[in-house]
Every structure is written in structure tokens, then in C-alpha cells.
Amino acid sequence: MTHLIDIKGVRHAYDTASGPLPVLDGLELSVDEGGFCAVVGPSGCGKSTLTRLVAGLMRPDHGEVWLHGQQVKSPRATVGMAFQNPVLLEWRTILKNVMLPLEIVPGGLRGKAAEERARYLLALVGLDGFEEKRPSELSGGMRQRASLCRALVHKPDVLILDEPFGALDAFTREDLWQTMHEVKAQEPFTAILITHDLREAIFLGDQVVVLSGRPARTQHVMTIARQTAPSLDDLYTPEAAERLNILRHEIEIAQGRAPQTAPEATA
Numbered sequence: 600m601t602h603l604i605d606i607k608g609v610r611h612a613y614d615t616a617s618g619p620l621p622v623l624d625g626l627e628l629s630v631d632e633g634g635f636c637a638v639v640g641p642s643g644c645g646k647s648t649l650t651r652l653v654a655g656l657m658r659p660d661h662g663e664v665w666l667h668g669q670q671v672k673s674p675r676a677t678v679g680m681a682f683q684n685p686v687l688l689e690w691r692t693i694l695k696n697v698m699l700p701l702e703i704v705p706g707g708l709r710g711k712a713a714e715e716r717a718r719y720l721l722a723l724v725g726l727d728g729f730e731e732k733r734p735s736e737l738s739g740g741m742r743q744r745a746s747l748c749r750a751l752v753h754k755p756d757v758l759i760l761d762e763p764f765g766a767l768d769a770f771t772r773e774d775l776w777q778t779m780h781e782v783k784a785q786e787p788f789t790a791i792l793i794t795h796d797l798r799e800a801i802f803l804g805d806q807v808v809v810l811s812g813r814p815a816r817t818q819h820v821m822t823i824a825r826q827t828a829p830s831l832d833d834l835y836t837p838e839a840a841e842r843l844n845i846l847r848h849e850i851e852i853a854q855g856r857a858p859q860t861a862p863e864a865t866a
């Protein structure tokens with residue numbers, strides 16, 4: 600089967616003043632079209648480096664990254680990205696911020712069609728009525744909603760989410776998790792989510808990949824059979840508790856704080 604994202608045997612080291620810093624060493628990761636892959640691992644193990652490779656912002660020393668059947672060798676316009684800091688432009692309205700990728704991506708929607716697409720997405724995340732506001736007039740959670748619209752506006756092949764909810768309070772974060780599911784139901788996308796939050800990983804991901812400590816390799820892959828309309832109550836079931844235990848144990852192994860005797864993952 601062809602995956603939308605295929606990362607095969609990737610190894611990479613950064614050149615630093617004190618010599619090469621090996622960051623990735625044997626990374627394997629596959630995501631099907633429409634899949635949602637959550638990536639967790641110890642701090643500094645190479646998670647953001649993985650997103651840069653998928654976006655084509657850098658090339659690995661060894662191994663291959665494939666996106667939609669094409670090897671990634673240069674920056675990809677068909678990738679949408681959202682980060683912990685939404686970096687919206689204060690001199691543009693929210694609507695114009697969301698429309699920005701359409702002005703940059705070759706062949707993107709223009710004029711009225713571009714505006715309609717941006718308005719549709721803003722309504723989908725509950726921001727109708729805020730189109731003409733400036734970023735500073737919105738709360739952190741609202742800015743992150745707008746950032747999600749901007750990342751999706753050009754219908755990217757893959758949505759890369761690098762800790763987008765990390766700076767939000769717990770209630771806002773949970774609201775946004777539900778919004779992610781609602782948006783995905785209307786506007787299907789394939790995503791890689793980098794997160795330090797295991798609950799977030801199992802609530803959003805249909806696959807959770809645990810990376811080892813640096814240099815990172817794929818240490819553990821958990822597959823989660825996802826219901827069509829997940830609810831936050833799903834996080835308080837015995838299945839969820841078991842998944843969280845397995846992942847917590849895997850993280851301890853990755854941090855070198857536990858021996859490699861993790862229990863088997865459940866589907």
C-alpha cells in the first residue's frame with residue numbers, strides 16, 4: 600500500500616561548533632492518506648527536525664522522505680504548518696492572515712474564491728464575526744484557531760502541527776482538540792502532530808509514534824482505532840488508561856529511566 604508520508608531509514612546530524620550532533624538515527628514512519636500521526640518523545644530528541652524534513656526545509660544525511668509518491672528534495676508548498684506561537688501578522692486582519700498562503704502558493708485561489716474559502720474555514724472553527732479583527736484583539740485560543748485555518752486554506756497534502764496547543768490553558772486546549780476532530784470531519788487532512796501531551800496524542804492520533812532519546816529512532820508505534828465522533832469522555836475509559844500507561848512507560852524507556860520491557864500496545 601502507498602502511504603501519503605513515508606520516512607525510510609532517516610539519519611541526520613547537525614554541524615555544530617563542537618562537531619556533528621547526531622539527531623536522527625533510524626527513523627521510520629508511515630502515514631496513510633487521512634491519517635493523524637502523533638509523535639511523542641523526550642525533549643530535544645529530534646521531533647521538530649522530523650517536521651522540517653517532511654516540509655522539505657532540510658534534507659537528511661541518509662534515508663528518504665516521500666510525500667504523495669514524490670521524494671522530498673526541496674521546500675514543499677503543499678504543506679500546512681501550525682506552531683505553538685501562531686505568528687499572525689498584526690498589520691493584517693484575521694481574514695487576510697488566513698488568506699496569506701493563497702497569495703504565496705502557485706495556482707492558489709484568488710480574489711472572491713480565496714476570501715470565500717478563508718471565511719468558510721473561519722466559520723468552521725467558530726471565528727465567524729472575527730474576520731476583520733486584528734490578531735491582538737483575539738485570545739490565545741482564537742489565534743490558534745485562526746492559525747489552523749491559515750495552515751489549511753490551500754488544502755495542503757499534509758498538515759504539520761508542532762505543539763500548537765502547548766501554550767494554551769487546559770480547557771482551551773481540550774476545546775481545540777474537539778475542534779480539530781470537527782474540522783477533520785468536514786475538511787479531511789493528513790497530519791503529523793508533535794506533542795508532549797500523551798492525552799492529546801491518544802485523543803487526536805490514530806497512530807502514536809514514540810521516538811527514542813537522541814539520536815532518535817522509531818521506538819514504538821501504537822495504533823488507535825478511531826471512532827468517527829470522539830468525545831473527551833473517551834479519555835477516562837480503561838482503554839485510554841491502558842494506552843497512557845504504555846506510552847508513559849515507553850517515554851521512560853526513551854529517557855533511559857526504565858528497562859526495555861514495555862507491555863504490548865493494544866489497538
Ligand SMILES: Nc1ncnc2c1ncn2[C@@H]1O[C@H](COP(=O)(O)OP(=O)(O)OP(=O)(O)O)[C@@H](O)[C@H]1O
Nearest residue numbers: 613614615620622641642643644645646647648649
Ligand atoms: N539548526 C540546528 N543546528 C544545530 N543543532 C540543532 C539545530 N536544530 C536543532 N538542533 C539540536 O538538535 C536537537 C533536536 O532538536 P529538535 O528541535 O528537533 O528536538 P525536539 O525533539 O523538537 O525538541 P523539544 O521537545 O525540546 O521541542 C536539539 O539538541 C537541538 O538543540
